[in-house]
Amino acid sequence: MTPPLRILHLEDDPIDSELVHYNLQSQGLACEIQRVDNNNDFSQALERGDTDLILADVSLPGYDGMDALRLARRLRPEVPFLLVSGVIGEEAAIDALQNGATDYILKDRLSRLGPSIRRALHEVALRHEQRSLGNQLARAQKLEIFGELAGSIAHDFNNVLTIIMANSGLLMVGLKESDRLHKHALQIEYASSHAAALTRQLLIFSRQEIRQPVVLPLNAILENTEAMLQRLIPESIELTLSPSDTPLQVAADQSDLQQVLINLVLNARDAIYTEGRIHIATGCVEKVPPRSLAASEPQEFAFFSVEDNGSGMTPEVAARLFEPFFTTKPPGCGTGLGLATCQRIIAASKGHITVESTPEHGSILTVFLPRLPAPAPSAEAPPAGPAPPLQPQRGVEKILLAEDNHMLRDLIANLLSELGYHVLQASNGLEGLDIFAAHKQAPPVLVITDVILPLLGGREMARLLQIRQPGLKVLYTSGYPDETLAPRGIPSPGLNFIRKPFTLPQLTQKLRELLDPAN
Numbered sequence: 001m002t003p004p005l006r007i008l009h010l011e012d013d014p015i016d017s018e019l020v021h022y023n024l025q026s027q028g029l030a031c032e033i034q035r036v037d038n039n040n041d042f043s044q045a046l047e048r049g050d051t052d053l054i055l056a057d058v059s060l061p062g063y064d065g066m067d068a069l070r071l072a073r074r075l076r077p078e079v080p081f082l083l084v085s086g087v088i089g090e091e092a093a094i095d096a097l098q099n100g101a102t103d104y105i106l107k108d109r110l111s112r113l114g115p116s117i118r119r120a121l122h123e124v125a126l127r128h129e130q131r132s133l134g135n136q137l138a139r140a141q142k143l144e145i146f147g148e149l150a151g152s153i154a155h156d157f158n159n160v161l162t163i164i165m166a167n168s169g170l171l172m173v174g175l176k177e178s179d180r181l182h183k184h185a186l187q188i189e190y191a192s193s194h195a196a197a198l199t200r201q202l203l204i205f206s207r208q209e210i211r212q213p214v215v216l217p218l219n220a221i222l223e224n225t226e227a228m229l230q231r232l233i234p235e236s237i238e239l240t241l242s243p244s245d246t247p248l249q250v251a252a253d254q255s256d257l258q259q260v261l262i263n264l265v266l267n268a269r270d271a272i273y274t275e276g277r278i279h280i281a282t283g284c285v286e287k288v289p290p291r292s293l294a295a296s297e298p299q300e301f302a303f304f305s306v307e308d309n310g311s312g313m314t315p316e317v318a319a320r321l322f323e324p325f326f327t328t329k330p331p332g333c334g335t336g337l338g339l340a341t342c343q344r345i346i347a348a349s350k351g352h353i354t355v356e357s358t359p360e361h362g363s364i365l366t367v368f369l370p371r372l373p374a375p376a377p378s379a380e381a382p383p384a385g386p387a388p389p390l391q392p393q394r395g396v397e398k399i400l401l402a403e404d405n406h407m408l409r410d411l412i413a414n415l416l417s418e419l420g421y422h423v424l425q426a427s428n429g430l431e432g433l434d435i436f437a438a439h440k441q442a443p444p445v446l447v448i449t450d451v452i453l454p455l456l457g458g459r460e461m462a463r464l465l466q467i468r469q470p471g472l473k474v475l476y477t478s479g480y481p482d483e484t485l486a487p488r489g490i491p492s493p494g495l496n497f498i499r500k501p502f503t504l505p506q507l508t509q510k511l512r513e514l515l516d517p518a519n
Contacts (some may be wrong), residue, residue, distance in 0.1 A: 005031040005117075008045050010056035010068050011084075012037040016107060020055065020084065027114030039063045046075045053117060058085040058092065066096065073100040078127075080120035084113065154199055158479025159405045161199075161501035165192045166411055169392075169503045189503070196501050213349055215372060216257065218248035218302050219282055225258050232262065233269045233278065242281040248302035249372040252349045260342045264306040264365050267339065271310030271363065279307045284371050290352050301351070305366040313357040321355055342367075393508040397515055398422040398442065400465075402432040402449040402458060403477075412448075415504050421511075429456025436465055443469055446514060448507075451478040451490055459488050473514045477502070 005024075011017045017035045024031050034051075036042045037060060045051065054072055058065040065083055072081050083096055083104040093104050102123075103116045171185035226241060233239055250257075261280075268278045282304045289299055313321070322343040346353055350370050357363035392415075399421050403409035406427065413423040424444060426432035433456070436443060447465060449458035462474040476490055479500035491497045498510050 005029060005121075006050055006052045007031050007033045008042070008051040008054045009033050009035045010037070010042050010054070010060065010063075010065065011035055012057065012060045016057075019107075020110065020113065023110045024114060024117070027111075029114055029117060037061075037063075039067070042068055043071065043075075046072060049076070051076065051079055053120065054079055054081045055084045056081065058083055058088050066092075066099070069096060069099055069101055078124065080117075080124060082113075082116060082120065084110075154479055154481050156479070157199055158196065158500035159408050161192050161196050162479070163408050163411055165189055165196075165501050165503045166415060168192065169505060170415060192501065213251040213253055215249055216252055216254055218250050218257075218304060218369070219243040221254065221257050222261065222280060222282060222304060225261055228258075229262065229265050232266060236275045237269060237272055238277040239265075240277065240279050242279065244281075244283045246284055248282060248284060250302050250349070250351075250369040251372060252369060253345075256345045256349075260345055260367060261304065261306070263339065263342050264367070267365075268306050268308035268310060268363070271308055271312070273311065276309050281305050281307070285368075287368075289350075300371045301368040302371040303366050303368045305364055307362065307364040309362040312359045312361050312363055313355075314359055318355050318357050322353070392419055392504045393512045394419045395508070395511060395515060396420050396422070397446060397511075398424070398439070398444045399511075400424045400426060400432060400436055400444040400447045400449075402426040402429065402447065402453060402461065404428060404450060404453055412507070416508075419508065428454040429458060429461035432456075432461045433464060436468070444472075446473040446475065446511065448475045448477065448511075451476050451485055451488055452480060457488070459490070475510060475514060 007024075009017050009020065011020075014035065017033060021031065021033050034045060036045055039062070042063070054068075054076075056065045056068050056072075065085065069081055069083075072079065077100070080102040081100065082102050083093075084107060085104070086107045088096075088104055088106070096104060102120045105113050105116060168185045168188040172182060172189070175182040175185060222241060222243060226239075230239060265278060265280070272278075282302070284300060284302050286300050289301075322339050324340040343353055346367055346369065351368050354366045354368070355363065356366075395416075399416065401409060401413055401416075401423050403412065403425075404427055409425055409427065413425050416423050424435050424439065426435050429449075432447070432449065432453075436447075447462055449462060451458045453461065458476060462472075462476075466472050466474070474496065476495060476497045477500055478485055478490070478497075482491070485491065489495065491499075496510070496514060498507060
């Protein structure tokens with residue numbers, strides 16, 4: 001039911017106030033009228049801020065309706081103000097409207113009061129809607145700027161991370177695990193990988209990463225992530241898993257799904273003050289998707305839930321949980337992007353997230369994804385355990401390396417040279433063509449090229465080189481987001497591509513896949 005209209009009526013005659021009340025009720029306007037007849041009571045009522053509409057007589061003993069109008073415009077400018085008087089001259093009426101009055105009604109024409117009030121309330125609703133749309137537009141513009149900024153810095157930042165990861169990987173190769181410095185090199189690589197994941201998270205949030213879902217067994221994803229989760233929470237918090245006995249196949253990006261799980265567990269961890277528990281469960285349920293056009297057709301969903309017995313949330317906090325940049329954590333302890341990114345990842349897989357929480361009694365966040373009836377023949381299950389660390393692989397082939405970042409180009413060239421490769425360097429696409437032509441007697445057998453290069457892009461350079469030398473292998477690389485690379489046809493199933501940042505073992509493994517006859 002619509003709550004009654006709260007009206008503040010400045011009127012010294014109680015009978016006139018009753019007539020107004022009766023008239024409004026007869027016109028179908030449910031209302032509660034508070035009558036005041038002096039400046040002090042009128043001011044106090046305005047300051048309470050519980051008024052939807054103001055009616056005021058023009059002339060009262062010891063007070064003036066025009067003074068009341070000026071006070072109301074100063075304290076409650078958003079509240080409609082209507083003058084209701086027995087007599088009001090034309091000049092006074094124009095003055096009132098110029099000073100912010102919504103309308104004026106003569107007491108012998110109260111039949112106009114209902115329509116005037118309805119029009120005034122409609123105008124208030126329109127102004128509120130306009131403000132809301134304006135706020136949404138401003139927020140969308142801020143997020144668009146944020147997305148553009150994230151995309152613009154991703155390339156340079158990923159170049160820097162590639163340099164760091166390549167050097168830390170080289171240090172680990174040259175050090176024994178028992179060496180004191182090996183641990184520090186490992187921490188550098190771990191921190192770099194974490195920074196790369198943060199960059200990717202920003203790009204996902206700004207919708208500049210194109211998702212490429214594959215069929216995945218949900219239980220295996222959770223079980224394979226358990227060891228990592230155990231390292232992320234203190235010993236004072238118990239982590240338990242209850243995987244469903246039913247096979248659960250979903251279509252998603254494996255790293256995305258793991259990122260969502262990790263974010264939910266980290267938030268559960270932060271909600272627990274000292275000791276507590278986090279429980280992860282999986283299962284399936286038949287339900288109607290939110291906002292489904294076919295509400296009568298339930299769909300089967302696989303789900304995983306993260307339950308904690310921490311501080312919980314108020315309904316107000318839970319309602320804003322997935323709002324970008326919203327966080328209840330202290331300054332410096334959260335970006336407010338983690339759960340917003342989770343929501344976008346899951347929405348991209350046609351799923352949704354629900355929240356159940358009570359203050360001081362913990363929370364349950366449940367991720368629902370459409371369940372696939374059976375595993376696809378091409379689906380590959382995640383590895384049963386963590387893969388052994390890759391080692392740089394040696395080679396003797398001649399390679400053309402086209403990269404505009406001179407620090408990264410020199411580093412990759414030097415590292416590959418130490419592994420036995422003969423590396424030619426080019427800083428742009430045109431230089432790459434010239435260098436290739438200068439070695440036509442013994443040309444490179446493979447080209448490593450950044451997709452976006454000065455003067456001539458990597459795709460166009462590679463196309464021209466493959467015309468000269470059919471069968472030339474090309475490995476593309478880039479730190480730009482998918483949104484920038486998509487118009488250039490990358491990543492694509494028909495092209496070899498390695499995303500920055502990458503480690504030296506990852507790069508050399510990709511080289512051997514392309515160069516070895518078996519491949």
